[in-house]
Amino acid sequence: xxxxxxxxxxxxxxxxxxxxxxxxxxxxxxxxxxxxxxxxxxxxxxxxxxxxxxxxxxxxxxxxxxxxxxxxxxxxxxxxxxxxxxxxxxxxxxxxxxxxxxxxxxxxxxxxxxxxxxxxxxxxxxxxxxxxxxxxxxxxxxxxxxxxxxxxxxxxxxxxxxxxxxxxxxxxxxxxxxxxxxxxxxxxxxxxxxxxxxxxxxxxxxxxxxxxxxxxxxxxxxxxxxxxxxxxxxxxx
Amino acid sequence: xxxxxxxxxxxxxxxxxxxxxxxxxxxxxxxxxxxxxxxxxxxxxxx
Amino acid sequence: xxxxxxxxxxxxxxxxxxxxxxxxxxxxxxxxxxxxxxxxxxxxxxxxxxxxxxxxxxxxxxxxxxxxxxxxxxxxxxxxxxxxxxxxxxxxxxxxxxxxxxxxxxxxxxxxxxxxxxxxxxxxxxxxxxxxxxxxxxxxxxxxxxxxxxxxxxxxxxxxxxxxxxxxxxxxxxxxxxxxxxxxxxxxxxxxxxxxxxxxxxxxxxxxxxxxxxxxxxxxxxxxxxxxxxxxxxxxxx
Numbered sequence: 001x002x003x004x005x006x007x008x009x010x011x012x013x014x015x016x017x018x019x020x021x022x023x024x025x026x027x028x029x030x031x032x033x034x035x036x037x038x039x040x041x042x043x044x045x046x047x048x049x050x051x052x053x054x055x056x057x058x059x060x061x062x063x064x065x066x067x068x069x070x071x072x073x074x075x076x077x078x079x080x081x082x083x084x085x086x087x088x089x090x091x092x093x094x095x096x097x098x099x100x101x102x103x104x105x106x107x108x109x110x111x112x113x114x115x116x117x118x119x120x121x122x123x124x125x126x127x128x129x130x131x132x133x134x135x136x137x138x139x140x141x142x143x144x145x146x147x148x149x150x151x152x153x154x155x156x157x158x159x160x161x162x163x164x165x166x167x168x169x170x171x172x173x174x175x176x177x178x179x180x181x182x183x184x185x186x187x188x189x190x191x192x193x194x195x196x197x198x199x200x201x202x203x204x205x206x207x208x209x210x211x212x213x214x215x216x217x218x219x220x221x222x223x224x225x226x227x228x229x230x231x232x233x234x235x236x237x
Numbered sequence: 238x239x240x241x242x243x244x245x246x247x248x249x250x251x252x253x254x255x256x257x258x259x260x261x262x263x264x265x266x267x268x269x270x271x272x273x274x275x276x277x278x279x280x281x282x283x284x
Numbered sequence: 285x286x287x288x289x290x291x292x293x294x295x296x297x298x299x300x301x302x303x304x305x306x307x308x309x310x311x312x313x314x315x316x317x318x319x320x321x322x323x324x325x326x327x328x329x330x331x332x333x334x335x336x337x338x339x340x341x342x343x344x345x346x347x348x349x350x351x352x353x354x355x356x357x358x359x360x361x362x363x364x365x366x367x368x369x370x371x372x373x374x375x376x377x378x379x380x381x382x383x384x385x386x387x388x389x390x391x392x393x394x395x396x397x398x399x400x401x402x403x404x405x406x407x408x409x410x411x412x413x414x415x416x417x418x419x420x421x422x423x424x425x426x427x428x429x430x431x432x433x434x435x436x437x438x439x440x441x442x443x444x445x446x447x448x449x450x451x452x453x454x455x456x457x458x459x460x461x462x463x464x465x466x467x468x469x470x471x472x473x474x475x476x477x478x479x480x481x482x483x484x485x486x487x488x489x490x491x492x493x494x495x496x497x498x499x500x501x502x503x504x505x506x507x508x509x510x511x512x513x514x515x516x517x518x519x520x521x522x
Contacts, residue, residue, distance in 0.1 A: 160442075163442075167422070167435050167438075167439070171425050171426060172425060173425060177421065177422070177425060180417075180421060181418040181421070181422060183414075184411055184414035184418060185442065185443070187411050187450060187453070188446070188449045188450050188452075188454075191453045191454065191457045192453060195457065195460070208460065211456070212456075215452075215453055215456070218449070222445065222449070223442070223445075226442055226445055230442060231438075233359050233437065233438050234434055234435050234438050
């Protein structure tokens with residue numbers, strides 16, 4: 001059987017198999033340390049509670065701020081998972097081993113991206129219900145649209161988070177550097193996600209959410225492509 | 238006019254920042270050249 | 285010892301004369317701005333702040349474009365000088381962005397009564413400032429040379445890509461919640477002063493980048509020689 005030359009494109013099926021292998025490896029490592037997911041999910045709930053104390057108890061104030069609080073909580077809790085994902089590779093020298101195999105660096109990035117995405121989605125599966133209860137959010141109307149917005153916002157967040165963590169995880173002061181590098185880049189995403197979520201939670205009378213959702217899509221596409229391109233250059237060891 | 242104090246503050250800040258940065262750059266350049274001279278000299282002595 | 289370049293990096297002869305020219309032009313432009321334009325109808329003398337705030341902001345964007353250009357060039361050609369050029373432009377750009385931010389706040393206080401408003405220009409400038417600072421922090425914290433060059437280029441490119449996106453999103457965001465009230469039209473009276481100051485800042489930008497780049501090259505050269513010597517001396521390694 002012909003082994004493709006190192007670095008050569010594997011072809012779609014080969015590549016997707018490779019991506020899935022990386023996803024699986026990442027998640028099973030995560031599962032072995034399920035404590036990590038529990039801790040992050042619990043922290044997210046805690047942050048929501050703290051925000052409640054900080055903004056409340058006036059329900060009107062909380063309602064006005066709810067969309068922002070939820071997304072900030074996603075950011076603050078999600079950011080903790082990205083470094084960890086890369087650190088696992090560094091610990092057992094797995095990254096070097098991965099790079100030796102033929103196939104795109106792209107699949108490493110996509111694998112990590114998907115694994116992080118699933119992790120953050122799982123955290124959100126805890127976070128959103130807690131927020132719904134704590135802040136009395138009307139999530140049932142426009143539930144589909146809300147789910148879509150959450151998915152789009154999370155995708156952009158995780159894309160850039162995975163990329164910057166690939167760098168930060170290999171530096172000193174990684175816990176500080178990742179947010180420092182990542183959060184300014186997320187500002188358009190935050191604005192778009194909060195605005196569309198807020199609009200939807202308030203009934204979206206003027207249909208404004210659509211414009212913000214388009215911004216999210218544009219952001220996601222541009223930075224997915226850009227991160228994949230950039231990743232090829234930052235991981236050439 | 239209290240407006241003027243803001244205009245003065247703006248221009249003053251601008252001149253201050255630009256000139257300080259210019260001075261910093263010249264100093265950095267001088268220090269760098271001095272370091273390089275030292276390195277080169279030591280190279281020369283080595284062989 | 286070969287060092288990085290052949291021979292010693294020299295500051296190009298045009299730089300110092302150009303710097304003096306830039307200084308002279310700057311003084312001229314500032315004088316014209318301050319003295320030549322009558323107080324504006326709405327803003328009064330505050331309008332004069334535009335002659336420093338706007339040129340600083342514009343040239344900060346030009347610096348960002350330079351970072352993008354040289355970062356792309358570095359990833360393509362892998363020549364160290366492009367990395368140093370990008371880093372120099374980033375440092376100068378950070379200074380200009382910080383200045384533009386401060387000037388924006390100095391303008392905001394007498395105009396709106398507060399030091400900070402969530403005005404699209406202020407928030408955009410603040411975001412750009414943070415992205416620039418992140419770039420510089422990355423360079424400062426990355427010790428391996430090769431890595432630093434590649435990573436900075438990637439981060440610089442991503443940051444530059446975000447410029448139009450940030451710009452659009454903060455403008456939308458603001459106009460949604462409040463009608464635009466920023467006086468943006470510039471009358472013929474003021475165009476000359478604005479253009480002259482824009483060029484004045486541009487000349488200073490070029491001068492600053494040139495000197496910073498030269499200093500970076502010299503520092504790098506010294507670093508490389510130091511490393512080479514350390515390698516040669518420490519031939520007996522454990």
